Amino acid sequence: MSERIVGFVMSGGVGSRLWPLSREDNPKQFHDLSGDGSMLVKTLQRLAARKDGEASVFLIASERHADRVGRDLAGVDLGRGGALFEPVGRNTAAAVALATLRTLAEFDDALMLVVPSDHEISTTAQFWQTVEAGIPAASAGRLVVFGVRPTQPETGYGYIEAGAERDGVFDVSRFVEKPDLTTAQDYLAAGNFYWNAGIFLFRASAMRDAFQSFRPDIWQATEAAFKAATSDVSGLYMAQDLYEAIPAISIDYAIMERAADIAMVPAGFRWNDLGSWQSLLDVGPADKAGNVVIGDVVAIDCQNSYIRSQGRLLSAVGLRDIAIVSTADATFVAPVSHSQNVRKVVEQLEKSGRLETKFTPAHDRVIESGSWRKRVHHWLFEETMPLWSTIGVDDRFGGFHEALGLDASPLMRPKRMRTMARQVYAFAVAKARGWDGPANQLIAHGIDFMARHGRTDKGGWVRTMNVDGSVADAAEDAYDHSCVLLALAHAHMCGNPDALRLGQETFSFLDAHLEDERLTGFLEISGGRGERRSNPHMHLLEAFLAWHSATGDRTYLRRAARLVDLFRNHFFDRESWTLGEYFDDEWKPAPGKRGEWTEPGHHFEWASLLVDFAQxxxxxxxxxxxxxxxxxxxxxxxxxxxxxxxxxxxxxxxPLDGISRSWPQTEAIKAAIALDGTGGPDLKPEIEARVGRLFRWHIDPAPLGLWIDWIDERGRSQATEVPASIFYHLVTALTQYLDKTEEAGRVGRA
Structure with missing residues (x-):
């Protein structure tokens, strides 16, 4: 029996050439493109089906797809194989180096076969017959590639120029990048050019030696990440800080175009990389007119066209050589000969910040805007407002309770200034939305407690008070002052007689004691230096916009503009589209894990505030x-x-914190509401889906008027209490939802 071959399936790509079907969260390899299973599963099964010798099969995939990969691997006998997960994509050279290290560690100097996860190959028998033909050359230490004889002048593939034949394989003269049409026609006529299938066969030591000769930096960096990897039942996980230090380059550039004595085996199978809608038309089940029709489609008098619908009815008449692909939120139309240019569409969408390249629309999307109105209104005004306006109020010592138990009993906890302020804000917003409860009394009750017990000698506000109102922590925190300012702005709009004066005093304190003397934002606490955060600045932006609404004074917009400039210049990373949380005193990202820490909830929160400020x-x-x-x-x-x-x-x-709290879900609702109608996609179905998830996981399982604040990664409640500070998030998001859908209802009736 032939010696074992250790196979590696590379599954880290995005497959943007098949947009809008393939997206970052659900790329091409996970789709069933030909009606007989996902590309990834078929590739794994093909490698596991070797008849003339043993095969172990490994998968190299993105860690973000670990759950999906686990499901796909479950039905395949991997023969001592498994999954290796990359925390970040570093191109194919890193993946091949990682595969080589794993092979040397477990299988010594075995033969290795590296294949893409998303190519169509005619039969498993023909595939393995071709691979077996390359074993003698690979066993002798040569790097072996596989070439497909071209059937047309294809400009979307790389080419291999074959040289002399010896020992049943061809020497490789050179590798050629994707050519223009004229050059591709010349290659076809020459007869010694083959499409590069991206499949490699070699002995582990040969690839190790090639890396050490041509790119020792990649080998050393990958080896460091491999040695620090951790594992569980799902696979081997690379250390992020080490793996992202590996240079990102393809295996072709790093090794194959530099190495000597490379052998090529002509493929004995039909092959297609399924990298364009044209290629899917070529291999798909065509009707008598040459059309490939998939999904709910009515096609009349069409020829040689690829027509696919994912959901809604798609009708077409009189098309010739056209690709139409329609999903729930996007449609692509082009001549099939131009379908490779879909990448230009993706690039344009990404430049403009569109969402449709990033994620697949939720399966539970609700088409009718306002479907949750009745439930939201009842919960907000008939369940939770009555509870928090009574049991949530501390009538003995003043202010509001910091938290309630899941039995709705008050918990005697120290009272944070931010929580007291947020309760004032929530009742003010509820009043503005028409709540007929005692909002004015509650606003006055909260402000009185805050002002009597929480002021500092310098005119600021303390961080925390004990239950009885005595000071527990006198620190003057920028975050708390943002919450106080927000509450006072809305209290002023509700007619509270003290709010304007207290707000002006707070702004004076902010300018004198919390503003950085270098005019680069605000300090964390009065007189403090060191690590800085974007989050207090976000809440100050929220407060400044509220005061602009309350007074109409553009001074507050100018204050807001300075914070927006900080966002532009320091908080937002333009390459990854992420918002940093922790920084040093010079607004550089904090070192280590804290500099990598981002919070989706704050992304949503900033998004809605930026739209507000832009308007x-x-x-x-x-x-x-x-x-x-x-x-x-x-x-x-x-x-x-x-x-x-x-x-x-x-x-x-x-994931750095796998717990899902309720407040980020409310901020997702607010962000979708803010962005809907600004020139991007219709987000009304997404708004409904987000409200539905909030109720499904956080509100409906909770006792009347309360919510489950902590949900773990498996959807299980981890809540032992109900924090009052979240009330503000819920009231804001759900009143905005009611306003949004009320407006939509008026438009519909008109």
Whole structure:
């Protein structure tokens, strides 16, 4: 029996050439493109089906797809194989180096076969017959590639120029990048050019030696990441900080175009990389007129066209050589001969911050805007407002209770200034929305407690008070002052007689004691230096916009503009579309994990605030930033099992805090409401889906008027109490939802 071959399936690509079907969260390899299973599963099964010798099969995939990969691997006998997960994509050279290290560690100097995860190959028998033909050359230490004889002048593939034949294989004269049409025609006529199938066969030591000769930096960096990897039952996980240090380059550039004595085996199978809608037309089940029709489609008098619908009815008449692909939120139309240019569409969408390249629309999308209105209104005004306006109020010592138990009993906890202020704000917003409860008394009750017990000698506000109102922590925190200012602005709009004076005093304190003397934002606490955060600045932006609404004074917009400039210049990373949380005193990202820490909830929160500021100021480019924040949070920040936003993820989308709290879900609702109608996609169905998830996971399972604040990665409640500070998030998002859908209802009736 032939010696074992260790196979590696590379599954880290996005497949943007098949947009709008293939997207970052659900790329091409996970789709069933030919009606007989996903491309990934078929590739795994093909490698596992070797008849003339043993085969172990490994998969190298993105860590963000780990759950999906686990499901696909479950039905395949991998023969001592498994999954290796990349925390970030570093191109194919890193993947091949990682595969080589794994092979040397477990199988010594075995033969290795590296294949893409998303190519169509005619039969498994023909595939393995071709691979077996390359074993003698690979066993002798040569790097072996596989070439497909071209059938037409294809400009979408790379080519291999074959030289002399010896020992049943061809020497490789050179590798050629994707040619123009004239050059491709010349290659076809020459007869010694082959399409490069991207499949490699070699002995592990040969690839190790090639890396050490041509790119020792890649080998050493990958080896460091491999040695620090951790594993569980799902696979081997690389250390992010080490793996992202590996240079990102393809195996072709790093090794294959430099190495000597490379052998090529002509493929004995039909092959298609399924990299364009043209290629799917070529291999798909065509009707008598040459059309490939998939989904709910009515096609009349059409010829040689690829017509695919994912959901809604698609009708076409009189098409010739056209590709139409329609999904729930996007449609692509082009001549099939131009379908490779879909990448230009994707690039344009990404430049403008559109969401449709990043994530697949939720399956539970509700088409009718306002479907949750009745439930939202009842919960907000008939269940939770009556509870928090009575049991949530501390009538003995003043102020409000910091938290309630799941039995709705008050918990005697220290009272944070931010919570007291947020309760004032929530009752003011409820009053503005028409709540007929005792809002004015509650607002006055809260402000009185805050002012009597929480002021400092310098005119600021303390961080925390004990239950009886005595000071527990006298620190003057920028975050708390933002909450106080927000509450006072809305109290002023409700007619509270003390709110304007207290607000002016708070602004005076803010300018004198919390503003950085270098005019670069605000300090964390009065007199404090060191690590700085973007979050207090976000809440100050929220407060400044509220005071602009309360007074009409553009002074507050100018204050807001300075914070927006900080966002542009320091908080937002233009490459990853992420928002940093922690910085040093010079606004550089904090070192280590804290510099990588991003919170999807804050992405959503900033998005809605930026749209608000853009509409007030005329800085319309900020809407593009808001879309990018929303897209980043949706693409990288959601638990795919529940659809809820994680607590925190890295800039590459790896979960750092797997708990889903209720407040990020409310901010997702607000962001979708803010962005809907700003020139991007119709987000009304997404708004309904987000409200539905909030109720499904956080509100409906909770006792009347309360909510489950902590949900783990598997959708299980981890809540032991109900924090009052979340009330403000819920009231804001749900009143905005009621306003949005009421407006939509008026438009519909008109």
């Amino acid at each position: 007030r100021s005329g800085q319309v480019d900020l809407t593009g930033f808001a879309r990018k924040l929303y897209a980043s949070a949706i693409a990288n920040g959601l638990n795919r099992a529940t659809g809820l936003a994680y607590g925190a993820v890295s800039r590459e989308g790896l």
